[in-house]
Amino acid sequence: xRIFFLLFFMIVSIYAQDISITANGQKISNFPLEIYExxxxxxxxxxxxxxxxxxxxxxxxxxxxxxxxxxIRFKVKNDSVEKLKxxxxxxxxxxxxxxxxxxxxxxxxxxxxxxxxxxxxSKQKEVVKPTIKIELNPYxxxxxxxxxxxxxxxxxxxxxxxxxxxxxxxxLVRLFHIFFLGAVLALVLYNLGIFLFIRDIxxxxxxxxxxxxxxxxxxxxxIFPFDSFRSTFSFYxxxxxxxxxxxxxxxxxxxxxxxxxxxxxxxxxLKVVAYLYIVFSIGMLFDPARSLFFMNTFSTFIxxxxxxxxxxxxxxxxxxxxxxxxxxxxxxxxxxxxxxxxYGILEFNIxxxxxxxxxxxxxxxxxxxALAYRIKVLETEKLEIIEQTxxxxxxxxxxxxxxxxxxxxxLEKLANKDALTGLYNRRALFNESSKFIxxxxxxxxxxxxxxxxxxxxxxxxDTYGHAAGDDVxxxxxxxxxxxxxxxxxxxxxxxxxxxxxxxxxxESATILAQQIRSRTEELxxxxxxxxxxxxxxxxxxTLDSMNDNKIDDLILRADKALxxxxxxxxxxxxxxx
Numbered sequence: 001x002r003i004f005f006l007l008f009f010m011i012v013s014i015y016a017q018d019i020s021i022t023a024n025g026q027k028i029s030n031f032p033l034e035i036y037e038x039x040x041x042x043x044x045x046x047x048x049x050x051x052x053x054x055x056x057x058x059x060x061x062x063x064x065x066x067x068x069x070x071x072i073r074f075k076v077k078n079d080s081v082e083k084l085k086x087x088x089x090x091x092x093x094x095x096x097x098x099x100x101x102x103x104x105x106x107x108x109x110x111x112x113x114x115x116x117x118x119x120x121x122s123k124q125k126e127v128v129k130p131t132i133k134i135e136l137n138p139y140x141x142x143x144x145x146x147x148x149x150x151x152x153x154x155x156x157x158x159x160x161x162x163x164x165x166x167x168x169x170x171x172l173v174r175l176f177h178i179f180f181l182g183a184v185l186a187l188v189l190y191n192l193g194i195f196l197f198i199r200d201i202x203x204x205x206x207x208x209x210x211x212x213x214x215x216x217x218x219x220x221x222x223i224f225p226f227d228s229f230r231s232t233f234s235f236y237x238x239x240x241x242x243x244x245x246x247x248x249x250x251x252x253x254x255x256x257x258x259x260x261x262x263x264x265x266x267x268x269x270l271k272v273v274a275y276l277y278i279v280f281s282i283g284m285l286f287d288p289a290r291s292l293f294f295m296n297t298f299s300t301f302i303x304x305x306x307x308x309x310x311x312x313x314x315x316x317x318x319x320x321x322x323x324x325x326x327x328x329x330x331x332x333x334x335x336x337x338x339x340x341x342x343y344g345i346l347e348f349n350i351x352x353x354x355x356x357x358x359x360x361x362x363x364x365x366x367x368x369x370a371l372a373y374r375i376k377v378l379e380t381e382k383l384e385i386i387e388q389t390x391x392x393x394x395x396x397x398x399x400x401x402x403x404x405x406x407x408x409x410x411l412e413k414l415a416n417k418d419a420l421t422g423l424y425n426r427r428a429l430f431n432e433s434s435k436f437i438x439x440x441x442x443x444x445x446x447x448x449x450x451x452x453x454x455x456x457x458x459x460x461x462d463t464y465g466h467a468a469g470d471d472v473x474x475x476x477x478x479x480x481x482x483x484x485x486x487x488x489x490x491x492x493x494x495x496x497x498x499x500x501x502x503x504x505x506x507e508s509a510t511i512l513a514q515q516i517r518s519r520t521e522e523l524x525x526x527x528x529x530x531x532x533x534x535x536x537x538x539x540x541x542t543l544d545s546m547n548d549n550k551i552d553d554l555i556l557r558a559d560k561a562l563x564x565x566x567x568x569x570x571x572x573x574x575x576x577x
Contacts, residue, residue, distance in 0.1 A: 018075040018141065019160065021084055028160035030060045030349075033074035038147075041069040045101050045109075045145060048073075062352075063154035064344025065293045069097075070148045076160065078136035087166050088144065090114075090130040091173070091353070092156040093222045096149050096232075098130040103143040115149075120232040127222045127229060131166060151236070151289040153342040157353075177221055180357055184214045187368055194371070203371060205252035210364050212245025217357060236288045240281040243295050246302075247277035253306055256370060257313040257321055266309045273302055296339060303332050320370050320377070327366035334359025418491040420470060421477035429490035429498055433551040436488075436502045440543055447543040448509035449551070450499040451558035452476075452516070455535045455570040457495040468527040472534055475525050479516060498555070506542040506575060513538040513573045521571070535571035537562060 019031050034054035048071050063070060078084050090098065098114040114130035134142060148154065161169060188207050195203035218226040219238055229235045250270045254260070259267035276298065283291030307328050314321035334355035341352035416428030424432070440447040454460075454476060461469040473495065480489045480499060488500035499516075501509050517536055525532040539561025541554050548554060561576035568574065 018077045020077050020079045022079045024162050027165050030058050033059055033072050036071045038069040059158040060348040061156055062341050062344050062348040065153050073145045075143050077141040081138045084136045086134050086160055086162055088132040089159045089161050089166050090156055093127050093129050094152050096151050099147040100132040101145040102134055116232050116235050119229055155342050155348055157348050181214055184210055202255040205248050205255055209245050209248040209252050212241045213360055215241040240284045243277045243280035247274045250274035262316050323366050323370035327363040330362030331359045421474055421491050423477050424490035426492045432488050433500055441545045445503055446505040448501045448504045449541055449554040449558050450513045451539045451562050452497040452536050453562055454495040464527050464529045464532055471525045475523055510540050510575055513540050517573055537565040537570045538573045541576040
C-alpha cells in the first residue's frame with residue numbers, strides 16, 4: 001500500500017512540476033499541466049485561483065463533448081540568463097472561447113482573448129489559432145491560467161514554442177493541408193469533367209462529398225476563404241458542411257453500387273439516412289454542439305453499415321463494390337480513431353487528429369478508382385454492342401437471301417394482325433418465332449417470352465359491357481406496342497397476349513414484364529358506366545437451347561408461370577426458370 005501511495009505522489013509531482021525553458025529554440029509539447037472543469041461556466045479568475053481541486057493532465061487535451069468550461073494552469077520558468085519570448089500555441093481554431101491570463105510575480109496579469117465567440121463581440125473577423133505571447137526575464141517564473149469553452153469537442157493540443165517554432169509548426173501543418181486540398185481539387189476537377197461528358201449523377205455526388213469534407217478541413221485550420229467570418233453565427237453556419245458531406249456520401253454509395261436495382265431495400269435505407277444528415281445540417285444553425293454530438297453518435301452506427309452494404313453488393317456480383325469496401329475501410333479505420341478522441345476516450349495526437357484526413361484521402365482515391373472502373377465496364381459493354389452490331393451487319397452482307405426473307409416476313413406481318421388490337425395474331429407469332437428461335441440457338445443468344453393475361457376480364461365485360469372490354473384490350477395492347485422494335489407482340493386469345501423478346505435474358509425480360517405490369521395499374525379506361533381500372537398478370541420464361549425447338553415449348557412454361565401468378569393473387573410477375 002505504501003508503494004502505491006509513493007507512486008501516486010511521484011506521478012502527481014511529475015504533473016505539477018514547473019515547465020523549464022533553458023534557451024530559445026526549445027520546443028515543448030504534451031507538457032504537464034492541471035485542469036479544472038467549471039460546470040457553471042461562471043467562475044472568475046479570482047475564484048479559480050483559490051481552487052484546490054485542479055487535476056493533473058497533459059497539454060494534449062481531449063475532453064469530448066461538454067457544456068462545461070475548462071480551466072488549465074501551469075507555471076513556466078526561464079532557467080537561462082537570456083530574456084525569452086515564447087508563445088502558448090493552440091493547434092485548433094474552432095474553439096469558441098479561449099481566455100488567457102499570464103500572472104506575474106507581483107500578481108498583476110495580462111489578459112488575451114481568442115475564439116469564434118469573439119467574431120461577433122469584436123471587430124476582428126479573422127479566425128486564428130490562439131497564440132498567446134509570454135515574455136520571461138532571466139530566471140523569471142510566471143503562472144498561466146487559460147479558460148476554454150467549445151461548442152465542438154474539447155479536442156486540441158497546446159505547445160510552447162518560440163517565434164520560429166510557431167512558424168515552423170504552422171508551415172508544416174499548412175503544407176500538409178495544402179497538399180491534401182490540392183489533391184482534392186484535382187479529383188474534383190477531373191470528376192467534374194467526366195460528369196459534364198457522361199452526365200452520370202454518381203460523379204456529382206462524389207464531387208459534393210469530396211468538396212464538403214475539404215470545406216470542413218479548411219474551416220478547422222482557417223485556410224482561405226474560410227479564415228474570416230462576419231459573425232459567430234456565420235462560422236457555425238458554414239459548419240453545415242460536416243453533415244452535408246456525409247449526406248452526399250450516402251447518396252454516392254447508393255448510386256455507385258446501383259442499389260436501387262440490385263439491393264432496393266438498402267437503397268431506400270441510405271436515402272433516409274441522407275435526409276437525416278440534412279436535418280443535422282439544419283440543426284447546426286440552431287444548436288451546433290448538440291447537432292454535432294447526435295450526428296457523430298449516429299455516424300458510429302451508419303459508417304459500419306456502409307461496409308456491410310458494400311459487402312452485400314459484392315456478394316451480389318458487383319465488382320465495383322471491392323473498391324468501395326477498401327475506400328470505406330480506409331475512412332472507417334482512421335475515422336474511428338478521430339471519433340474516439342473527439343469523445344475524450346483517446347488522447348489528442350498526430351494520429352487521432354490527422355489520421356482522418358489521410359483515411360479520407362485514401363477513401364477519395366479508391367472512390368475515384370471505382371468510378372474509373374465503372375467507365376471501363378461501360379466501355380466494354382459499348383464495345384460488345386458494337387461488335388455484335390458489326391457481326392449482324394456482316395451476316396446481312398453475306399446473305400442477301402436472308403435479308404429478302406426478313407423483308408418478306410415483315411410484309412406477312414401486315415397481313416396477319418389481330419383486327420381489334422392491331423397486334424400480330426397467333427399464326428403470325430408462330431411463323432415469326434420459329435426463325436428467331438433457330439437464330440438464337442445457332443448464335444447462342446438469349447431469347448425470352450412473356451405471357452400476359454388481364455385479371456378478372458370476364459367481370460369487366462359483365463359489369464361494363466363488351467364494348468368496354470374491347471376498349472380495355474386496346475388500351476393494354478397500346479402499352480405493349482411501346483416496347484422495343486425487335487420484340488414481337490401478339491394477341492393469342494381473348495385476353496391473352498404474348499411478348500416475344502429476342503436477345504433478351506430471363507432477368508431483363510422479368511424487369512420488362514414488371515414495368516408493363518406497373519404501367520397497367522395506372523391505366524384508366526373511360527366508359528359510359530364509369531372508369532375501368534384493371535391489372536395484368538404475367539409469366540416469364542427463357543429459351544432452353546438444348547431442349548426447346550419451337551415456341552410451344554416456351555408458351556407451355558410461360559403459361560405455368562402465369563397460372564402461378566394468378567394463384568398468388570394476380571397483378572404479379574412469375575418466372576419459370
